[in-house]
Amino acid sequence: MKKSLAICLLLLLVVGCGENNNTARNAAKELTIENLSGVYEREVDGMQFKLVIDKSGTFKDYFQNLFDDVSGATFMEQAGGKCKVVEKEVHFHYQAPANLAKMGRVSVFKVQQDGSLAVIAGITHEKRHDLSEEERSETHDWLKQSDSVASKGFRIVNPKSAVSREQDEELSEFLGELDGQEGGSDIHAPEPTSPSDAQAGNPGETTASKKETLVWVSAPDNPQNVLVEQKIRNKINKSTGEISGADLEKVESLTFVLKLNDEGLKEVAKLKRLKHLLLV
Numbered sequence: 001m002k003k004s005l006a007i008c009l010l011l012l013l014v015v016g017c018g019e020n021n022n023t024a025r026n027a028a029k030e031l032t033i034e035n036l037s038g039v040y041e042r043e044v045d046g047m048q049f050k051l052v053i054d055k056s057g058t059f060k061d062y063f064q065n066l067f068d069d070v071s072g073a074t075f076m077e078q079a080g081g082k083c084k085v086v087e088k089e090v091h092f093h094y095q096a097p098a099n100l101a102k103m104g105r106v107s108v109f110k111v112q113q114d115g116s117l118a119v120i121a122g123i124t125h126e127k128r129h130d131l132s133e134e135e136r137s138e139t140h141d142w143l144k145q146s147d148s149v150a151s152k153g154f155r156i157v158n159p160k161s162a163v164s165r166e167q168d169e170e171l172s173e174f175l176g177e178l179d180g181q182e183g184g185s186d187i188h189a190p191e192p193t194s195p196s197d198a199q200a201g202n203p204g205e206t207t208a209s210k211k212e213t214l215v216w217v218s219a220p221d222n223p224q225n226v227l228v229e230q231k232i233r234n235k236i237n238k239s240t241g242e243i244s245g246a247d248l249e250k251v252e253s254l255t256f257v258l259k260l261n262d263e264g265l266k267e268v269a270k271l272k273r274l275k276h277l278l279l280v
Helices: 002-028 098-103 133-137 162-183 203-212 223-236 245-249 262-268
Strands: 038-044 047-053 058-064 074-086 089-096 106-111 117-124 127-130 143-146 155-157 253-256 276-279
Touching: 047 074, 074 276, 089 098, 089 117, 098 253, 117 133, 223 245, 223 253, 223 262
Parallel strands: 074 155, 253 276
Antiparallel strands: 038 047, 038 143, 047 058, 058 074, 074 089, 089 106, 106 117, 117 127
């Protein structure tokens, strides 16, 4: 009897210790910003993206700068903000770019067992949309590469400053006015004062100028062209009609939730002023 009692007490002690150890392990795995911090990456149709979360909850999202550097060695910031733990979810509140901040855009992620982040929902204008299984199957998880953000492991380049962009725009407008005056064909240019003025321009130069003018070419049979065009139209508030070069100049940021592939990236590459491309 005493021997049986001793065995029971021993089993209780072992079980008790096991429960305490499990409790300690569970506490260590508690979802906090501190243990989320680090460097993550994902690849979408051959383009790499980086996500950096520091211990304060500030995050920055970078994309491979293939538009300016075909080597793929540099990355450019496309979005950023603050992330918060909400129960068992991680909410990314965007503070940049401005259009996402204005919409109150929040991306909702779930932490997987391997530590990766899987998007499960999005919030816009305080309205939440939970992704269906089909939608989730088309997303790409953020895979954790490092717990440290001290050395990110990739090179970051900065986009042109707002001042530089404004100067470029002013210069483009000025050159456009000159081209219109020389060629006599720009409907926004002043009318020539005499027939000789209208013929003063070089016809060859006028033709070249027309060829250099960017316009969006719609391709209804190409789903990716249609997808990108719709995003452009939403951005410039132009639901119908030709998308001119001046319209394309206005597009500096675009956001795609799903479905953009290699063909779509080729369409996006036509937007020479694009500085921020966000794939969620």
